[in-house]
Amino acid sequence: MLITRQPVFRKFWHAVMPLSMLEGGLPKPFRLLGEDIVLFLDAEGQPAALKDRCCHRTARLSKGRCVNGALECGYHGWTYNAGGRVIRIPQYDAERAIPAEYCTPAYRCVAKYGYAWVALEEPIAPIPEVPEFGAPGWRTIYQFYERWATSPIRALENSFDNSHFSFVHRATFGVAAQPKPSKYELVERKNGDGSIGFQAETLIDATNPPAFHRVSGSTDPITQRHMRNAYYLPFSRRLDIEYPSGVRHIIINCFTPIDDGQLQLVQWLFRNDTEADCPEQMLIDFDHVITREDKDILESTDPDALVDIRRRGVEYSMDSDRPGMLIRKQLLELLSAHGETEQHRGNQPPTA
Numbered sequence: 001m002l003i004t005r006q007p008v009f010r011k012f013w014h015a016v017m018p019l020s021m022l023e024g025g026l027p028k029p030f031r032l033l034g035e036d037i038v039l040f041l042d043a044e045g046q047p048a049a050l051k052d053r054c055c056h057r058t059a060r061l062s063k064g065r066c067v068n069g070a071l072e073c074g075y076h077g078w079t080y081n082a083g084g085r086v087i088r089i090p091q092y093d094a095e096r097a098i099p100a101e102y103c104t105p106a107y108r109c110v111a112k113y114g115y116a117w118v119a120l121e122e123p124i125a126p127i128p129e130v131p132e133f134g135a136p137g138w139r140t141i142y143q144f145y146e147r148w149a150t151s152p153i154r155a156l157e158n159s160f161d162n163s164h165f166s167f168v169h170r171a172t173f174g175v176a177a178q179p180k181p182s183k184y185e186l187v188e189r190k191n192g193d194g195s196i197g198f199q200a201e202t203l204i205d206a207t208n209p210p211a212f213h214r215v216s217g218s219t220d221p222i223t224q225r226h227m228r229n230a231y232y233l234p235f236s237r238r239l240d241i242e243y244p245s246g247v248r249h250i251i252i253n254c255f256t257p258i259d260d261g262q263l264q265l266v267q268w269l270f271r272n273d274t275e276a277d278c279p280e281q282m283l284i285d286f287d288h289v290i291t292r293e294d295k296d297i298l299e300s301t302d303p304d305a306l307v308d309i310r311r312r313g314v315e316y317s318m319d320s321d322r323p324g325m326l327i328r329k330q331l332l333e334l335l336s337a338h339g340e341t342e343q344h345r346g347n348q349p350p351t352a
């Protein structure tokens with residue numbers, strides 16, 4: 001699937017940028033679904049998103065600066081409010097009216113969980129609920145914000161794939177002698193508010209060398225992970241690990257689509273222990289090694305992932321690919337509900 005050619009994805013919220021990146025008074029560019037946008041904080045400190053193109057001579061607004069909660073173009077100083085209207089042309093006398101058509105498209109943008117979320121069109125589903133955020137007994141740790149050369153579908157199927165641990169993660173938590181995957185219990189979720197996805201529960205064995213003891217809260221050489229994971233259509237997931245020690249390690253991922261070959265990995269973590277039990281940096285370092293292992297193999301895959309499995313002979317599957325097949329089924333149902341079919345390159349390899 002070529003993500004940017006499926007307009008329905010414009011109708012979802014996407015986690016685009018940590019709010020902390022916008023606090024320095026400079027606008028920041030982002031490419032979302034192939035569309036160049038610029039983010040900045042308005043006078044109330046709320047994030048705003050505009051098309052990254054000045055309506056005067058098309059300069060990128062992200063090269064400008066923020067002035068009193070408005071965005072000033074770096075070329076001639078035309079200044080935009082959060083709604084995309086030009087509210088100041090410094091070359092005009094102050095009393096001269098500015099035509100209403102002097103504007104650039106504005107997108108829906110809200111702050112949630114410490115990020116700016118953007119929907120390019122009227123959203124058809126809410127931002128996923130994350131009850132641990134700000135709740136007593138939980139700490140929030142922002143882990144990764146980085147670009148990966150792969151597609152959200154590849155990252156999603158990987159995140160529910162129990163068959164790769166013994167290979168991709170054999171240097172970390174994978175048990176090399178146990179390539180047979182544990183089975184997932186899958187329960188589809190279709191809420192009236194448009195929130196669609198599934199819950200996926202399983203138990204896996206994980207190696208637990210001394211370097212991981214504080215992460216797992218256990219000194220056993222092999223520990224167990226009780227996983228209660230969830231998929232949120234289209235590109236988010238929750239990885240909820242409970243160790244026998246009672247320690248919970250809950251990762252939220254948004255695989256935000258940049259274009260047809262790249263995603264922005266947005267990853268944060270909740271823990272129910274304390275800094276004294278396991279320091280934040282240790283948790284970042286632990287998950288950093290594991291995500292490097294996934295990134296390396298995923299960047300070798302074709303980002304034009306097969307979604308409509310009626311296209312025969314493109315990719316073959318095995319039993320443990322069931323979560324990935326359910327993701328495909330839900331994506332296909334979404335497309336068909338919006339009058340779309342999967343857009344793809346066919347069986348051709350990507351051109352360099």
Ligand code: FES
Nearest residue numbers: 054056057073076
């Ligand atoms: S191009 Fe932006 S003010 Fe001229």
Ligand SMILES: [Fe+2]
Nearest residue numbers: 158164168294
């Ligand atoms: Fe992995």
